[in-house]
Amino acid sequence: MREYVLAGAALLAVGMLSPGAHAQVKATPGKAENMVLLPKFLGILPFDQAHRGAEEAAAELKNPAKLQYLGPTPENSVAGQIEIVTNATTQGVNAIMISNNSGDQIVPAAKKAQAAGIKVVTWDSPIPSAEGEDVFVAQVDFTQTGRVMADMALKIMGPEGGKFAILSASPDAANQNAWIAAMQEALKDPKYAKLQQVGIVYGNDQSELSYNQALALVDKYPGIKLIMAPTSVGIVAAAKAMQDEGLCNKVKVSGLGVPKEMLAYTKNGCAPEFALWSFVDLGYLTYYTAYMLATGEIKAEPGQSFTAGRLGNYTITKDPTRKAGLRVLMGPFSIYDASNVEAAAK
Amino acid sequence: MIAAAFARLRGWEGLLLALLVVIVVVNMAHSPYYLGVGNIINLFQLEIEKIIVALMMTLIIINGEIDLSVASVMGMSACVMAWSFRAGVPLPWAMLAAMASGVAAGLINGFWIAYVGLPSLAVTLAGLIGYRGVARILVQDRAIGDYPGWFNALGQQGLVGPLTLSIIIFLAMFAVLGLVLHGAALGRLVYVIGNNLQAARYSGVRVRRVKMTLFVASAVVAALAGLLYAARLGSVRGDMAQGFELDIITIVLLGGVSIFGGSGNLLGVGLSILVILNLRNGMGLADITGNTQTSVIGALLILSVLAPNIAQAIHIRWKGRET
Numbered sequence: 211m212r213e214y215v216l217a218g219a220a221l222l223a224v225g226m227l228s229p230g231a232h233a234q235v236k237a238t239p240g241k242a243e244n245m246v247l248l249p250k251f252l253g254i255l256p257f258d259q260a261h262r263g264a265e266e267a268a269a270e271l272k273n274p275a276k277l278q279y280l281g282p283t284p285e286n287s288v289a290g291q292i293e294i295v296t297n298a299t300t301q302g303v304n305a306i307m308i309s310n311n312s313g314d315q316i317v318p319a320a321k322k323a324q325a326a327g328i329k330v331v332t333w334d335s336p337i338p339s340a341e342g343e344d345v346f347v348a349q350v351d352f353t354q355t356g357r358v359m360a361d362m363a364l365k366i367m368g369p370e371g372g373k374f375a376i377l378s379a380s381p382d383a384a385n386q387n388a389w390i391a392a393m394q395e396a397l398k399d400p401k402y403a404k405l406q407q408v409g410i411v412y413g414n415d416q417s418e419l420s421y422n423q424a425l426a427l428v429d430k431y432p433g434i435k436l437i438m439a440p441t442s443v444g445i446v447a448a449a450k451a452m453q454d455e456g457l458c459n460k461v462k463v464s465g466l467g468v469p470k471e472m473l474a475y476t477k478n479g480c481a482p483e484f485a486l487w488s489f490v491d492l493g494y495l496t497y498y499t500a501y502m503l504a505t506g507e508i509k510a511e512p513g514q515s516f517t518a519g520r521l522g523n524y525t526i527t528k529d530p531t532r533k534a535g536l537r538v539l540m541g542p543f544s545i546y547d548a549s550n551v552e553a554a555a556k
Numbered sequence: 557m558i559a560a561a562f563a564r565l566r567g568w569e570g571l572l573l574a575l576l577v578v579i580v581v582v583n584m585a586h587s588p589y590y591l592g593v594g595n596i597i598n599l600f601q602l603e604i605e606k607i608i609v610a611l612m613m614t615l616i617i618i619n620g621e622i623d624l625s626v627a628s629v630m631g632m633s634a635c636v637m638a639w640s641f642r643a644g645v646p647l648p649w650a651m652l653a654a655m656a657s658g659v660a661a662g663l664i665n666g667f668w669i670a671y672v673g674l675p676s677l678a679v680t681l682a683g684l685i686g687y688r689g690v691a692r693i694l695v696q697d698r699a700i701g702d703y704p705g706w707f708n709a710l711g712q713q714g715l716v717g718p719l720t721l722s723i724i725i726f727l728a729m730f731a732v733l734g735l736v737l738h739g740a741a742l743g744r745l746v747y748v749i750g751n752n753l754q755a756a757r758y759s760g761v762r763v764r765r766v767k768m769t770l771f772v773a774s775a776v777v778a779a780l781a782g783l784l785y786a787a788r789l790g791s792v793r794g795d796m797a798q799g800f801e802l803d804i805i806t807i808v809l810l811g812g813v814s815i816f817g818g819s820g821n822l823l824g825v826g827l828s829i830l831v832i833l834n835l836r837n838g839m840g841l842a843d844i845t846g847n848t849q850t851s852v853i854g855a856l857l858i859l860s861v862l863a864p865n866i867a868q869a870i871h872i873r874w875k876g877r878e879t
Contacts, residue, residue, distance in 0.1 A: 292789070301587075
């Protein structure tokens with residue numbers, strides 16, 4: 211984990227050297243800013259975790275205005291998000307934090323919010339065109355995801371290396387494909403020379419199919435030492451498959467997973483190490499970003515640097531993943547193993 | 557008997573009106589923003605496409621039919637417009653193509669229902685799937701946006717004062733359909749057919765023509781609503797308006813229109829629209845969203861939709877016992 215922190219610090223150093231950089235701004239606590247946290251929809255764990263993180267930040271910043279956690283139902287996500295943004299605009303809140311599920315259809319509502327002086331911060335999922343959006347708080351970036359997976363593979367398989375296979379979501383899952391490509395790019399580094407990727411299968415993010423595909427991998431490539439699953443469904447299914455077949459001593463599982471779901475497999479050694487960004491931290495950082503934009507302590511401009519409480523320093527940059535728009539890159543990944551998975555699963 | 561039915565409907569509308577007054581008073585007491593002009597406009601704008609389609613749906617249901625394909629036609633129309641526009645067709649022509657797709661959908665629905673005699677439930681259910689399929693094939697998962705400014709402005713800005721084009725269309729349709737349904741010969745036929753299809757046939761009513769007219773009109777209105785929706789959001793996706801048909805139908809039923817046809821009126825539906833919109837808006841301003849909001853509105857609808865139908869069922873059974 212240390213090297214990612216270092217990498218993050220290096221990124222920040224670069225940010226500080228760039229022209230127009232400001233000193234790290236610290237938030238002034240106690241200002242009353244009405245803020246709305248709007249997830250894609252209510253009722254799933256990651257968004258609740260983000261809410262928890264935002265509440266934590268709100269308490270630290272002693273914002274006297276209560277954080278509103280408002281969201282639509284999954285069936286009504288698009289119209290519901292638009293409605294909530296519109297009503298928040300009517301109420302004259304100071305900042306809206308959106309995990310956008312409406313593509314560019316949220317743009318007119320978001321623009322009206324901005325026109326009313328409201329700061330619009332997206333998190334988890336941005337507004338594609340970046341119109342109507344001040345800043346996007348991104349969880350991790352693709353390059354980093356690739357390096358994290360390559361490092362976990364190296365650590366699990368050891369210096370002697372070996373063969374490993376990938377269990378992904380669906381063949382056209384944009385995130386997974388980008389992460390796998392980033393890992394393959396990272397593997398070109400000589401330090402991973404002994405790691406050999408032998409195949410990719412797809413479990414379509416369905417537990418049963420992923421389970422069977424994991425077993426099929428072991429049959430097809432008898433010598434593999436690791437299954438890398440960059441999907442929270444696939445990683446659990448693969449770990450269960452290896453456990454059920456008593457293969458955990460020969461074939462390990464790693465990838466991106468949710469601590470709560472991975473706890474047993476990490477404890478029994480089937481999946482000794484896996485990674486995920488923390489949604490709690492994402493909510494926390496999003497709240498800090500939106501609060502400081504609302505108070506005017508930072509502006510939505512590249513080069514603006516600020517301190518987000520316990521997470522440390524961040525800088526607003528142009529978003530390299532979109533044609534337009536600004537982003538704050540959270541990083542680093544949280545790497546989970548037997549030593550910390552229990553605490554994270556709570 | 558007509559007088560009795562009339563009294564029942566009057567009673568229902570009275571109930572809706574009372575409910576509306578309660579909701580308005582609570583909203584006024586609760587939020588200082590509620591009566592702002594901007595909020596009142598938003599209150600309509602956020603659901604405007606649904607309530608436009610609901611007006612036409614009222615005639616369909618009074619006629620004893622149902623049109624489940626409206627939301628899919630909305631989506632198809634928006635997608636035809638978006639797809640043609642992206643292919644280089646000037647926007648006005650793309651919009652015309654979208655309206656034409658609505659006419660086509662209406663003719664298909666109407667043909668099977670009015671001339672072949674299949675139940676509208678089955679035909680428009682097929683339409684719900686089929687027209688949505690067209691929408692998804694045309695636009696897929698990618699959103700199509702970047703329309704000219706005038707198009708977005710039509711959907712998002714006031715045309716006459718704060719009144720948007722959509723709201724003006726809604727008000728105009730309410731007036732025109734009110735006149736048609738309650739003043740014109742066609743309106744009388746809609747009720748006659750809805751009340752007793754066989755009797756209407758035997759007495760020489762041109763049932764087919766009436767039904768065909770209604771289904772084409774329904775699809776055309778839905779296609780128009782799809783374009784208004786596209787303009788309001790400034791971007792089109794294949795899943796646009798998905799699931800709206802159920803909201804639209806419940807608005808009509810809450811308005812006191814019998815699902816069995818033959819009874820109900822536009823005034824009741826107008827009140828039902830106001831009840832739902834003000835309730836939603838009030839809850840939104842009180843920061844009640846998600847499942848809580850859905851449950852409250854759902855509970856109201858269950859209660860209100862069941863009440864008149866149970867009453868009618870009892871009434872029919874009672875009548876059966878008398879004869």
